[in-house]
Amino acid sequence: MSRPSRAPGEAVIEVRGLCNRFGSQSVHENLDLDLYRGEILAVVGGSGSGKSVLLRSIVGLRKPSEGSVRVFGQDLRSLPEQARSQVERRFGVLFQKGALFSSLTVTENVALPLIEHAGLSRRDAEHLAAVKLALAGLPLSAANKYPASLSGGMIKRAALARALALDPDILFLDEPTAGLDPIGAAAFDQLILTLRDALGLSVFLVTHDLDTLYTITDRVAVLAQKHVLVADAIDRVAETEDPWIHEYFHGPRGRAASDAVTPHKEE
Amino acid sequence: MELLGAERLGRSAEHPNCRLGAPERALLQTVYCSLADFCEPVREPEVTAGVQLLARIGRAVDLVWQDTLQLLGFIGLILETLVRGLFHPRRWRITPTVAHIEQTGLDAAPIVALLTFLVGAVVAFLGATVLKSFGASVFTVDLVAFSFLREFGVLLTAILMAGRTASAFTAQIGSMKANEEIDAIRTLGLDPMELLVLPRVLALLIALPMLTFLAMLCGIVGGGVVCALSLGISPAMFLSLLQADIGIQHFLVGLVKAPLFAFLIAAVGCLEGFKVSGSAESVGAHTTSSVVQSIFIVIVLDAVAALFFMEMGW
Numbered sequence: 001m002s003r004p005s006r007a008p009g010e011a012v013i014e015v016r017g018l019c020n021r022f023g024s025q026s027v028h029e030n031l032d033l034d035l036y037r038g039e040i041l042a043v044v045g046g047s048g049s050g051k052s053v054l055l056r057s058i059v060g061l062r063k064p065s066e067g068s069v070r071v072f073g074q075d076l077r078s079l080p081e082q083a084r085s086q087v088e089r090r091f092g093v094l095f096q097k098g099a100l101f102s103s104l105t106v107t108e109n110v111a112l113p114l115i116e117h118a119g120l121s122r123r124d125a126e127h128l129a130a131v132k133l134a135l136a137g138l139p140l141s142a143a144n145k146y147p148a149s150l151s152g153g154m155i156k157r158a159a160l161a162r163a164l165a166l167d168p169d170i171l172f173l174d175e176p177t178a179g180l181d182p183i184g185a186a187a188f189d190q191l192i193l194t195l196r197d198a199l200g201l202s203v204f205l206v207t208h209d210l211d212t213l214y215t216i217t218d219r220v221a222v223l224a225q226k227h228v229l230v231a232d233a234i235d236r237v238a239e240t241e242d243p244w245i246h247e248y249f250h251g252p253r254g255r256a257a258s259d260a261v262t263p264h265k266e267e
Numbered sequence: 268m269e270l271l272g273a274e275r276l277g278r279s280a281e282h283p284n285c286r287l288g289a290p291e292r293a294l295l296q297t298v299y300c301s302l303a304d305f306c307e308p309v310r311e312p313e314v315t316a317g318v319q320l321l322a323r324i325g326r327a328v329d330l331v332w333q334d335t336l337q338l339l340g341f342i343g344l345i346l347e348t349l350v351r352g353l354f355h356p357r358r359w360r361i362t363p364t365v366a367h368i369e370q371t372g373l374d375a376a377p378i379v380a381l382l383t384f385l386v387g388a389v390v391a392f393l394g395a396t397v398l399k400s401f402g403a404s405v406f407t408v409d410l411v412a413f414s415f416l417r418e419f420g421v422l423l424t425a426i427l428m429a430g431r432t433a434s435a436f437t438a439q440i441g442s443m444k445a446n447e448e449i450d451a452i453r454t455l456g457l458d459p460m461e462l463l464v465l466p467r468v469l470a471l472l473i474a475l476p477m478l479t480f481l482a483m484l485c486g487i488v489g490g491g492v493v494c495a496l497s498l499g500i501s502p503a504m505f506l507s508l509l510q511a512d513i514g515i516q517h518f519l520v521g522l523v524k525a526p527l528f529a530f531l532i533a534a535v536g537c538l539e540g541f542k543v544s545g546s547a548e549s550v551g552a553h554t555t556s557s558v559v560q561s562i563f564i565v566i567v568l569d570a571v572a573a574l575f576f577m578e579m580g581w
Contacts, residue, residue, distance in 0.1 A: 061450050088456040099447035113455045166455075 009037040012170060012202050013058060018067035020053050027053050029226040031067070035170070040196055040203040041231075042213050044248065045223030051206045052096070054223065055172055058204070059091055060084070071170075089117055092163030096174040098155040100147040106133065106158045107143045113165045129165070136161035137191060153184045164195070170202045171195075177209045185209060189216050210249075210257035222248075334560070341538045342530075345468055348460040363466040371432045372474030376481060378431075383415070383423055383482040387489025390414055395498055404498050408508045411490030416517040417576075420483035422569050425528040428475055429561035433536035436467055437557040440540025441550040449541070459541075468533040475529035479522060520576050528565050535561040 013035040020028040027050035035041050045051050056062040058069050060076045068075055076084055100109050110129035114120050120128065133143055136157045147155060156176060163171060176192070177185035193216045196203055207213065213220055213234055221231035222245055230240050238249040238258070248254060279295065287295070314322075352358050394407035440463055443449055452459050487509075494500040500508075539557035543549045 056450075059454050061453060085456040088454060091454055093451070093454040095447045095451060097447060099451040101448055101451070102443070102446065113457075116455070116457055162451075162455075 009039075011035065012037050012072055013204070014068075014070040015054075015058065016068050016070070018054070018057060018069065019065045020050065020057060020062070021065045026226060028057075028064075031223075031227045033221055033228050033231065035202055035204055037202050038196070038200055039218040040192070040205060040216055042205045042207055042217040042220045043223055044207065044213065044220060046244070049223045050226070051223055052174060055174055055204065055206055059093055059172055060088060089113075089166050090169045091172060092166070092168035092170070093172045094156070094159050094163045094174060094176055096178065098147070098159035100155060100159055100162065102147050105144050105146055106138070106150070106161075109147070109158065110162045110165050113162070117166060129161070132161040132164050133158065135195075136164065137187065152179045153181070153188075156180065156188065160191075167199070168201070170204065173203065173205045173207075175207055175209075176205065177207065177212055182211075185211065186215075192216060210254055211260065214257050214261040337542075338535065338538060341541075342534050344460060345464060345534060348458070348465055349468075352461060352465065358461065360462070360466050364469050367466050367470030368474050370435070371428070371471055372477055375427065375431055375474075375478060379424055379427055379478050379482050380485045382427065383420065383486040384489035386419060386423060387411055387415060387486035388493045390419070390486075391490035391493035392497070395493070405500065405508070407490070407494055407498060408500065408505055409512050411494075412487055412509055412513045413517060415483050415486035415490070416513065416521045418521065418569070418573065420486055421479045421521045421524045421528065422565070423486075424475060424478045424482045425525070425532065425565045425569075426562055428471065428478070428529070429532050429565055430558055432471060433532050433539075433557045433561040434554045436533065436536030437539040437543075437554045438550060440537055441543035441553055444541060444543045445545055445547065445550060464533075464537045467537055468530060471529040471533040472526055475532075476522060476525040479525040483518070483521065516581055520581055524569065524572055527568065531564050531568070532561045535564065 011034040013033075015031060015033040018028050018031040018033075019026065031054070033043075033054075043051050043054065053062065057064045058071070060069075063077065069077075071087055072090070074083075074087060076087060079087065100106070101112070104112065107126050107129045110132050111122070111125035114125040114128055115122060118125075130140070130143060134140070138154060138157045138161060142150060142154055142158070147158070150158065160176070171192075173192070177188050180188060189212050192203060192205075195201060205212070205217065217234060219231055220234045220237045222229040222237060222240075222242075224242070224244050229242060229245065230237055237245065238254075240246075249258070391407055391411050394410040395404055398404050398406050398410070440449075443463070449459050449463075452462060491502060491505045494505055495502055536557050539553040539560070543553050
């Protein structure tokens with residue numbers, strides 16, 4: 001690995017015995033997963049293996065059928081609404097399609113949580129929003145546009161700026177680099193890494209992008225057969241004896257991504 | 268059938284005398300391999316038409332029951348959010364509410380005015396034709412005034428709003444749901460009820476009574492124009508007849524229904540929006556459903572109210 005591996009700190013998210021069922025079909029059975037402070041954890045798995053459902057269960061959008069999700073040591077579901085809203089403000093979520101509010105401009109999108117929660121005036125909030133937008137790498141010319149007139153990459157960056165608006169402790173990213181061109185995707189990876197290092201974020205990442213896995217993640221959790229098969233540093237995950245994991249990491253794409261990083265290792 | 272075809276494909280690809288080129292052979296082999304793993308999708312067991320009919324009726328009845336429960340729950344949720352927000356003026360959303368009043372009220376005023384004017388004229392024509400044979404043409408004035416103050420003013424407006432506003436609410440909230448914007452609101456620690464539903468409900472609560480008042484006026488004016496042109500009842504006489512015969516209670520009976528209809532139309536429109544699941548097709552289906560449901564509710568309630576007011580002698 002290109003970076004010194006971090007000593008595991010305390011767990012900010014603890015998922016224990018999670019089960020999710022849709023009617024008679026079960027997606028998760030007895031799933032355990034931890035996210036440690038300051039790490040970038042990637043969740044991988046085949047299509048339909050329930051990666052997004054897991055993310056939605058953790059951020060409280062979906063009520064799990066069974067099991068518990070503890071965030072900062074508190075069970076979100078047992079908290080009263082006011083306290084829950086307090087915890088939820090420490091989350092930043094980047095949805096797969098961005099989910100920007102289509103009736104608001106980009107700046108207003110980022111300013112909304114600041115006005116609502118931090119009680120800032122409109123002027124201050126929009127000033128702060130401009131800072132967050134610049135941080136996310138969005139050109140100033142895009143700030144007053146509506147989401148419908150932005151490109152896919154710009155929407156991702158604007159949505160990241162909104163996720164960062166309230167200075168969250170945990171960042172959830174649902175396929176952040178899907179649909180971006182390779183240059184944009186690499187820049188996005190670096191941006192996440194920089195933000196993590198500078199702001200001490202913990203990042204929960206759902207992705208299919210092998211380059212992202214090899215360049216920025218500390219740990220990779222493989223979701224298969226309805227639970228977490230293995231969660232460890234990518235080198236050790238890739239060595240795991242499992243046909244699916246083997247095909248995933250040692251297929252042509254996996255090898256290419258791995259080779260791209262190997263030279264750095266020897267430096 | 269599949270097995271035989273697959274076996275043939277495989278054999279012909281590997282046959283030594285096969286004159287196909289390498290790419291074609293690769294295609295045959297790919298088809299052969301995928302057919303080997305292919306298995307028939309599991310089919311539901313066939314049932315007779317009678318059982319199917321019963322099953323569909325049962326499902327439809329269950330759906331109506333579930334919809335009713337959901338609507339009642341949603342109404343409760345709206346009231347709870349309203350009461351909780353009442354004592355926090357900082358959380359009052361004045362700007363979106365005013366914007367929705369403009370969209371649902373002001374923008375609908377021309378169509379409401381035109382429609383009720385025309386219906387008023389039609390009612391006057393009908394009255395004139397029927398009452399003439401009794402030599403009581405002059406009661407056309409009462410007919411128009413009674414029908415518009417008590418029923419048509421509020422009913423026509425509510426039906427128009429159900430078609431125009433309930434569908435708009437469903438489409439707006441539904442496309443936000445499909446775009447995960449509702450989820451984004453939740454993860455930002457905000458309440459979609461407070462942010463999206465309350466402004467819409469309050470806006471319609473204010474707009475619908477005002478439009479109802481406009482509808483009553485225009486309907487009566489429409490009737491008055493017909494009276495003046497075809498019955499020779501001058502506007503001055505029309506007004507004096509109105510003043511003499513029509514009590515204020517008829518106006519009130521019509522107007523009290525407006526806020527109730529407004530609340531239900533807005534609630535149905537918003538709730539159907541939240542039921543949208545992902546696809547554009549779902550937005551369309553729920554928009555249709557919200558219009559049908561709200562028109563149904565409005566007409567049923569109006570009939571019940573008419574009966575009630577009649578029995579009370581108001």
